[in-house]
Amino acid sequence: MRDRYGWGLIILHWLALMLIVAAFGLGQYLEDLPLSPTKLKLYSWHKWLGITVLLLLPLRMLLRALERLDHAQGLTPLEAQVSRLVHGMLYLLMLAVPLTGWLHSSAAGFPVVWLGILPLPDLVDKDKALAELFAELHRGGVNLLAILVLLHAAAAIYHHHVRRDGVLTRMAPWARKKT
Amino acid sequence: MMKMWRLPLLLLLALPAWAQEWKVDYGRSEVRFTIKQMNVPVDGGFGRFLVKADFEAGKPESGRFMVEVDMSSISTGSEEGDGEARRPAWFDVARHPKARFEARKVRRDGPGRFTLLGDLTLKGKSKPFTAALVLTPQKDGGWLAAGRFILKRNDFDIGGGEWADPSVVANEVDGRFRVMLQP
Numbered sequence: 001m002r003d004r005y006g007w008g009l010i011i012l013h014w015l016a017l018m019l020i021v022a023a024f025g026l027g028q029y030l031e032d033l034p035l036s037p038t039k040l041k042l043y044s045w046h047k048w049l050g051i052t053v054l055l056l057l058p059l060r061m062l063l064r065a066l067e068r069l070d071h072a073q074g075l076t077p078l079e080a081q082v083s084r085l086v087h088g089m090l091y092l093l094m095l096a097v098p099l100t101g102w103l104h105s106s107a108a109g110f111p112v113v114w115l116g117i118l119p120l121p122d123l124v125d126k127d128k129a130l131a132e133l134f135a136e137l138h139r140g141g142v143n144l145l146a147i148l149v150l151l152h153a154a155a156a157i158y159h160h161h162v163r164r165d166g167v168l169t170r171m172a173p174w175a176r177k178k179t
Numbered sequence: 180m181m182k183m184w185r186l187p188l189l190l191l192l193a194l195p196a197w198a199q200e201w202k203v204d205y206g207r208s209e210v211r212f213t214i215k216q217m218n219v220p221v222d223g224g225f226g227r228f229l230v231k232a233d234f235e236a237g238k239p240e241s242g243r244f245m246v247e248v249d250m251s252s253i254s255t256g257s258e259e260g261d262g263e264a265r266r267p268a269w270f271d272v273a274r275h276p277k278a279r280f281e282a283r284k285v286r287r288d289g290p291g292r293f294t295l296l297g298d299l300t301l302k303g304k305s306k307p308f309t310a311a312l313v314l315t316p317q318k319d320g321g322w323l324a325a326g327r328f329i330l331k332r333n334d335f336d337i338g339g340g341e342w343a344d345p346s347v348v349a350n351e352v353d354g355r356f357r358v359m360l361q362p
Binding site for chain 1: 216257
């Protein structure tokens with residue numbers, strides 16, 4: 001049994017973190033910004049980041065499905081269950097958050113053009129009530145995602161410093177394993 | 180020898196038929212535009228406008244066409260955008276409430292296809308302007324006047340200052356209209 005994930009999965013994991021943190025920061029900053037060219041620019045960047053997370057997700061899920069690491073190693077049955085739940089939710093939200101953002105954009109009448117090059121199809125017709133609904137779902141999903149990311153990071157740090165097992169180093173092989 | 184009383188009648192028949200002023204069905208007419216923001220096409224339009232179309236069925240070339248748009252009726256796809264579009268940096272609706280296009284010349288390009296050449300007065304500036312026009316006869320004896328035009332917003336100082344950068348909001352605005360003309 002290997003003691004770390006494959007490099008593909010490791011790169012996709014940390015890349016997703018950077019994309020999500022950047023998109024989250026931009027999203028928070030944009031919310032109350034009055035209309036300006038800067039706002040239009042940042043809004044586009046926010047959408048490009050989110051869509052990139054969405055586009056990378058199938059590849060990541062494929063690599064994860066092929067991964068033969070024993071995720072429950074050294075965990076109690078309850079811990080293994082919580083771990084599965086949190087990881088499942090993280091994957092679900094990486095799908096749901098960009099998707100509700102895209103749906104909101106379509107319903108608001110602003111198509112998404114990825115990187116300013118690739119026009120994505122509108123998922124729904126323009127509809128103000130629907131746009132509001134998707135905005136709420138997007139916000140709710142983002143808040144839940146932020147909480148779960150923090151929980152996930154806290155668990156990794158706990159495993160590394162308290163349990164002193166290989167849970168963190170299998171995703172961050174550069175961190176020295178504590179013995 | 181021709182009887183003298185017939186002369187005025189013949190003169191009258193020789194004159195071009197009186198051009199007809201068509202009624203506009205505003206419920207089935209629209210003036211819309213698409214403008215790219217960060218390369219994203221965003222649709223907008225004008226809710227209130229006045230059209231005068233005055234031409235003879237077979238000869239639109241000698242007709243008169245005029246459109247006057249109520250600039251405060253603009254919609255840009257978002258409330259935030261509607262407010263911004265009325266401000267001085269964009270259309271300055273308070274000082275320039277109307278835009279007006281009047282064709283000086285109508286050129287026939289093909290069957291039912293024409294080019295309107297005239298002047299557009301927008302935000303206090305008057306400049307030569309052209310629009311493509313397609314006239315399609317309708318069952319009720321009227322016409323569907325549909326067309327397209329390209330407006331370069333910089334020509335009329337629309338969206339200056341911080342908004343001038345065409346990589347954020349494109350310089351070219353893609354306009355289109357559909358006007359239902361009834362007899």
